[in-house]
Amino acid sequence: MQRTARLLALIAGLCACAPTTEAVAQKYPTRPVKIMVGFSAGGPVDVVARIVGDRLGNKLGQPFVVENRAGANGMIAAEGVARADADGYTMLACNSSTITLNKTLFKDIRYDPQADFAPLTTVVSAPLVLVVNPENPKTADIKTVADLVAAAKAKPGELAYGSGGNGNLAHLAMELLAQKAGIKLIHVPYRGGAASEVGILAQEVLAVFDPLSAVPLVKAGKLRALAVSSAERLPALPDVPTVAEAGYPGFDISFWVGFFMPKATPAPILQTLHQEIVTAAKDPAVADKLGSQGVVSVLTPADYAAKIAKETKDLAEVVAAANIKAE
Secondary structure, X not given: OHHHHHHXXXXXXXXXXXXXXXXXXXXXXXXXXEEEEOOOOOOHHHHHHHHHHHHHHHHHOOOEEEEEOOOHHHHHHHHHHHOOOOOOOEEEEEEHHHHHOHHHHOOOOOOOOOOOEEEEEEEEEEEOEEEEOOOOOOOOOOOOHHHHHHHHHHOXXXXXXXXXXXXOHHHHHHHHHHXXXXXXXXXXXXXXXXXXXXXXXXXOOOEEEEOOOHHHHHHOOOOEEEEEOOOOOOOOOOOOOEOOOOOOOOOXXXXXXXXXXXXXXXXXXXXXXXXXXXXXXXXXXXXXXXXOOOEEOOOOHHHHHXXXXXXXXXXXXXXXXXXXXXX
C-alpha cells in the first residue's frame, strides 16, 4: 500500500514538473532562432527571410537570425533543417523548387520534402510572365498566346525559347504550355533568369517565361507580355490575361517563398510561428516590403501541405513528359 502511494506521489510530481503544451508556447522562444536559407544573400528567399525574421524577432523577443547555406538548389540548407533538433530553434525559408522539384530532378537528394518538414505558410507568390520582344521581327506580330502557338505550329521545332537553366520553373512552365498546346519548341538554357532576360532582349530567343523583373520592361515597351502563369491576374499587369484565360484551363505555375520547421516540432510552437508569420505578412508595412518579391500570399498549414502535394505531382508529370534532366 505504501509502495503504491509512493509511486502515485512520484507520478504526480513528474506531471507537475512536465511542461504543458500551453506553457511551451508561452515560453517560446527563450533563445535565438536560426532561419536557414539555401541561397545567397540578396536573393528573393534571403530578402523574404530577413523581412519576416526581423518582425518575428520584434514580436517574440528573441533574434531570428538568417544563416545562408547556398548551393545545390537549396538542398544543403533543407537537409540541415531536416536533420536539426525539432525544438523550434531551426527554421527553413525556401522557394518552391526546393520542396516541389528537387525530389524529381535530383537522385542524390537526402531529405523528403513532404515527410521531413512541417509547413508553416507561404509568404509571397510570384507568377512568371510570358513575354516576347516586340522589336524582334520574328515576334513583332505575336500579341497573344494564341499567336505564339500558331507561330510554333507553323514551324514545328524551330521556335526557340529561353529559361534560367534546365529544370528551373521557367523551363517547366514553357514545357507545360507546349504539352497543353501540342507544339514543339527548342529550349535554350541560360545561366540564370537575368541571363535569359538579356537573351530575349538581344533577340537570341523568341519567348521567355520571365520573373517579375520583366514588369518594368513590359511597362517600358521593351517586352510584350502575352500572359501570366498564375491562376489569377497579376495586379501589376491587370490587363494581361492568365495562361488559363488564354485557352489552357488549369495552367498554374508560380514561384513562392515559404517557411518550414522540422516535422516533429511541438504543435504549440508551430501554431505560434504560423500565426505570427501570417500576422506579419498582413501588416501593411511588412507587406509593402514583401511586395518587391511578389504578391503576398499566406496559407493554413493544411492548405500549404495540399498545395505542395499537388504541385509536386503536377511538376513531376511535366518533367517526365519532357524528359527534363537537371544540370
